[in-house]
Amino acid sequence: MLGSQRHRRRATSALAGLGLLATAVALQVGTDATPAHAATPHRVLFDDGHAEEAGNADWIVSTAKPDPLAQDSSPSAETDWTGALSSWGVALQKTGDYSLKTATSALTYGGSSTTDLSNFDTLVLPEPNTLFTTAEKTAIMNFVKNGGGLFMVSDHTGADRNNDGEDAVEILNDLMTNNSVDSTDPFGFSVDSLSIGSGYPAAISDSADPVLHGSFGTVTKSLIASGTTATLKPADNPSVKGLLYRSGYSGNTGAFFATSTFGSGRVAFWGDSSPVDDGTGQSGNTLYDGWNDTGATNAALALNATEWLSGASGGGSGTDCTDTQLLGNAGFESGATTWSAGSGVITDSTGESARTGSYYAWLGGNGTAGTETLAQSVVLPAGCTATLALYLHIDTAETTTTTAYDTLRVQVLNSSGTVLGTLATYSNLDAASGYTRRTLGLSGYAGQTVTLRFTGTEGSKLQTSFVIDDTALDVT
Numbered sequence: 001m002l003g004s005q006r007h008r009r010r011a012t013s014a015l016a017g018l019g020l021l022a023t024a025v026a027l028q029v030g031t032d033a034t035p036a037h038a039a040t041p042h043r044v045l046f047d048d049g050h051a052e053e054a055g056n057a058d059w060i061v062s063t064a065k066p067d068p069l070a071q072d073s074s075p076s077a078e079t080d081w082t083g084a085l086s087s088w089g090v091a092l093q094k095t096g097d098y099s100l101k102t103a104t105s106a107l108t109y110g111g112s113s114t115t116d117l118s119n120f121d122t123l124v125l126p127e128p129n130t131l132f133t134t135a136e137k138t139a140i141m142n143f144v145k146n147g148g149g150l151f152m153v154s155d156h157t158g159a160d161r162n163n164d165g166e167d168a169v170e171i172l173n174d175l176m177t178n179n180s181v182d183s184t185d186p187f188g189f190s191v192d193s194l195s196i197g198s199g200y201p202a203a204i205s206d207s208a209d210p211v212l213h214g215s216f217g218t219v220t221k222s223l224i225a226s227g228t229t230a231t232l233k234p235a236d237n238p239s240v241k242g243l244l245y246r247s248g249y250s251g252n253t254g255a256f257f258a259t260s261t262f263g264s265g266r267v268a269f270w271g272d273s274s275p276v277d278d279g280t281g282q283s284g285n286t287l288y289d290g291w292n293d294t295g296a297t298n299a300a301l302a303l304n305a306t307e308w309l310s311g312a313s314g315g316g317s318g319t320d321c322t323d324t325q326l327l328g329n330a331g332f333e334s335g336a337t338t339w340s341a342g343s344g345v346i347t348d349s350t351g352e353s354a355r356t357g358s359y360y361a362w363l364g365g366n367g368t369a370g371t372e373t374l375a376q377s378v379v380l381p382a383g384c385t386a387t388l389a390l391y392l393h394i395d396t397a398e399t400t401t402t403t404a405y406d407t408l409r410v411q412v413l414n415s416s417g418t419v420l421g422t423l424a425t426y427s428n429l430d431a432a433s434g435y436t437r438r439t440l441g442l443s444g445y446a447g448q449t450v451t452l453r454f455t456g457t458e459g460s461k462l463q464t465s466f467v468i469d470d471t472a473l474d475v476t
Helices: 086-095 134-145 168-177 298-309
Strands: 042-047 098-103 122-126 149-153 189-191 230-232 241-245 255-262 265-270 360-364 370-379 386-396 407-413 419-427 432-441 449-458 464-475
Touching: 086 098, 086 298, 122 298, 134 149, 134 168, 134 255, 134 265, 149 168, 149 298, 168 189, 189 255, 230 241, 230 255, 255 298, 255 419, 265 298, 360 370, 360 449, 386 407, 386 419, 419 432, 449 464
Parallel strands: 042 098, 042 122, 122 149, 149 265
Antiparallel strands: 189 230, 241 255, 255 265, 360 464, 370 449, 386 432, 386 464, 407 419, 407 449
C-alpha cells in the first residue's frame, strides 16, 4: 500500500529530550493478610503427548484426560487422582486458583483445540521422551515469547524410557537450539549431559525471590535421585538465574533449578523428575516418593514455581491487582509530554491520521535510512497480569512481498538500558489500511521497573510509516 512520504514533521511536535524518560509511572498496590482466590483461575497444561508415561514414568496428574476433574471433581488427597504427579495437581486444585488440563496430542498455539496453548498461562513439560516436531517447537517458543510460562523438567542423560534414541536432556536442548523462533540460546542455559546419582541441592540466599519464598512455603533444598544440572550463560540472556545448586557448585555451573525469561514469558528448569514424583500412580509402575522426601522441600518448589510461571504471584505477597492503566499520555493528546521520542515522532501532522483525537506517534515515513524511537518507563506491580495494547497502522511504498526492509520493534528494557526482550516485530510486509489493535503480554516482567520502547528503522529508499495511537498498559 502506497503511503505519503514526508520529509519534515511539524516543529511544534518535537520533544525536548531524545533520551529515555527516567520517571516511572507508579502504581500503588495494597496487601491482604490472606490472598483472595483469583478471579480467573490460572490455567496450567501438563503435557502427556511425548511418552511421559513410557517405561516406569507416570508423569500425569490424573488418568482422566484432558480434564482431571472427571476422575474426582473435588480431590482432597493425592490418591483421589491417579498419577505420579497427582500430588502436584491436587495441591493446585485445592487452592481454587488453578484450572488444570492434560494435553495428549501435538502441542499447538493459535489453534481451535481445547488444549491449544493460547488457552493456558503455563505449560509443564514433565520429562518428555520424544522430540517435539518443528511445528510444536514453534508453538512452544511463541507461547513463551508472548507471555506464557514454561516449566521444563528433565532427567539424567540416558533416561530413554521408550528406547527411541532420545532422552529429556537431548529433547529440551533441541527445543532451545533448533527452533524457528530463536535458536541463539534464548533462555540463557543448556541442560548438561550428566547422570548424577544422588544429592540435596541447596537454595541460594535470596529472600525476595518468589520461587524460593512463595505462598506455598520457603524452599531450602531439593532432591537428586539420578538427575542432571544446567550450565547458565548470562551473556546470552541476563535474566537467567540459578536458584538451587548441586553441592560444591555455584554461579554458572551446577544449577539444579534455574529460572529465566524470554520475550514477555517466564521459564523454569528442574534437573530431575524424582522431586515431583509422589510415589503413587498406575499399577505396575516403579515410582519414587520425592514429593514427600523429608530432606527436601520439593512440594514448595514445584508449587511456588508454578505460581510464578502463571503470573499468580510476584513474591507471594498477596498483591491486590486492581484493574489499572499505567501509561501516561496514552493517546498522545497532551502532545510532547511523558513519552521520550525523537523530534516530531508525536505529532498532529496531516500527513497521517490519528485514530482518535488529533495527535498520534509516527515512526518512519522518511524514505531514507534512519532510526526513530518512542519510549516510556513504567513500574509493573508484582503478581499482576500486565498487557500492552496499541492501535497500529502501517503503510509503505515498498513493493516487495517477501523482504522486510523497514521494521518496528517493540522491546522491554531494564533500568540500565539492557534489552530484556522483544515483544513483537512488524515490517513493511504488514502494511494494511486502517488501524489494527495489537496486544502484547508483559506479565513476565511483573515486579520490575521497565522501559517500553518502539524502534522504527527504515532502509535507504522507499518509505514505510508505522503509526501508533491509543496505547494502554493494563494491569489486572
